[in-house]
Amino acid sequence: MAKAEPAMILSAPIVPTLRKMTIPMIFGMIFLMLFNLVDTFFISMLGTEPLAAISFTFPVTFTLISLAIGLGIGTSAVIATALGSGQQSQARFDGAVALMVSAFLVTILALVGYFCSDPIFLLLGAEPQLLPLIDEYMQVWFLASVLLVTPMIGNAVLRANGDTKTPSLIMGASGLVNAVLDPILIFGFGPIEAMGVRGAAIASAISWLIGVAAILYILIVHRQLIDIRCRTQSFVVATRKILKIGLPAAGANMLTPLAMAVMTAIVAHFGAPAVAAFGVGSRIESIASLVVLALSMTLPPFISQNFGAGNKDRVEQAYKQTLKFVMFWQFAIYLLLIVVAPWIASAFATEAQVRELIKLFIYILPLTYGLQGVIILTNSSFNALHKPMHALVLSVVRLFVFYVPIAYLGSLIGDLTGLFIGAAVGNLLTAIVAYLWFSRELERQSV
Template identity: 65%
Template structure:
């Protein structure tokens, strides 16, 4: 019943108000979800530069697994939301069940591979032998629990596809709060609990994932949004194939980010452990500064997919342009706030002057490009929502490996780490122009085809 009401709202209510109503709960949820990394970084930073650098080295690897989960969530949301738009509820419910099974199997296989190849992977990233024991302490627990990470993410995608963005946000928030509570207890010890260092940070995340799994499965069952009974003409494999058709390119596009981050980490490693630690902090700051972008990238696709399912492409075009305009304005405000807070932010995450200075340099330069980077991310999610995942994949390739990594590296050759950051901003601007023109061209072609029918 709730899904039907939400679906009608997505198809008929005013676009701006509907997007805001869908997005504000996601902002809250993502803020707490991102707090996993930020809180971990803060408390681990109190242990010293080496533990902070070790956890910073794990980011490209952990984000690879997270990216697969996000990609599968994108495929899940796009397929299910289109079914709701076309009034095919039974197919939507079965696809939700198929997505949960598929994601658990794929993430388990990827994590097993990462666990077995842990040492050579981090050696390739440039981690020193002194950091390797700390990295193994953290990642051994993280890999074991990663299957518990993906289930709430896919469950939340099923809920969002039905038009419900509030419940997934509450689930994400509960996980973030639990992580923040258990982090200091397990990292530094408390009463009978021994100090576990970086292992404690990983274990705190694991505990929060367990709670997330229990919550999301209970809610999906209660709202009757998943069913293991296949509708006529549908099989488990056919549902999985539909999800994979969008999910795999989307996951591949997302996995390009940690691959690019791995290359960037290797480049920055040449500047020493303080630079790596500062870049790790900068990555967490970027995550926080991009909360609005990430929230819209989750709330916009169900809106677009349901309207595509109902054949309402004019609403798709209006929603896309409304989202981009909002992001450009809001990210400008965020940049000004970051400038004003640069000193206390850097001081909060580092106890060494060398790290502090590079963190502030990151804040002065990189957030200049977050608005246009947001345009690229929203275009990417919009391509997936209209079931054009290959275009989304190519856009990610263009952003990261045609522009971002080459421009950043060239900038580093010209002006060291200052130039590296400036190159990243230029790369995001160039990609945003291409993304906007490309998506509008695809929409015009689709509208022309619809008019000709």
């Protein structure tokens, strides 16, 4: 069973333990990505306007999801540190507080979105004729969003306890339910009438509800990992601990789409083919970095528990060995991408110019995905050490000091090729800063 008990995290060999924790997360994320693609596919069958309407919802939904991800990071760091310190009752109390606080905050934001939906989407540039379609989807999504955040926080509690298999199963099962319900509710089936984009939102809500039932049963009944009665400190103190890490982490997550919006605006100066190629490249990046993203969820609980137990040497070893693996792994992925670049370009584009630009992207930027992995894992490791502002500053430095400015400078010097090289240089410089900064922080913690 892919579950690393606290004793294993604190004493077992580092590499096998992290491997056992990470592999289930990889499969869970693969299934979730595939099911999300199915979701988008069915909506696209409704026509261009419904697909465009759903596209406008991404910035808003990502804002709430970023908050949930950030709160999950805070939850995992606080609980894992408590477990590493041998404070099981404190960990159970913190888990219960995290679920309640997250549900409250997301509900407040969702209600604001629900009652201010039209002004928000008009501000984002949605055309008035798309608002009815957007409302059909978002009215359900906003009201059901608390059902989305609960499994996310619950999965963070499980990961903090060393269990990565159960969160993966919950992610995969919820995605499967959504994929099965989508065509039924969108297009209708038997006595069920076609609901269009509203059906897609309802399908998501039902899948989240199943996830809520599963995660609460596991946490409360089966594993007994949360308990509001284990009050070892005030509710306010526990909330403050979680938000101290969770809110900066959420802010850091929100910076990425902002930076990508700026990058897209820069790329747009080179024409629609360049934008199309950059969009394909961004999707390739998310798939090529799958292992890094999985490690960013499993390395922090390992670091937090060992940090809480005072095992500074294991923290340093885990960090450095993980980075070494990521550098080798992502270089192998780069070599594979070079080989298959012509096939990828042909699969995603019919125009020769777009195909050539996709190949240009693949030949340059994926070379630095290992360095990008160093940045991502350093960021998550800072959160694991309860240094969320370090992580937030690192994100700002990466995106708005190095990545975007140097890419823009490169575009002025060498057009689109210069832009891609500039972005790669930005990854290199940020990775150096990240590694040196975290190494210095470890030295300071050891004193």
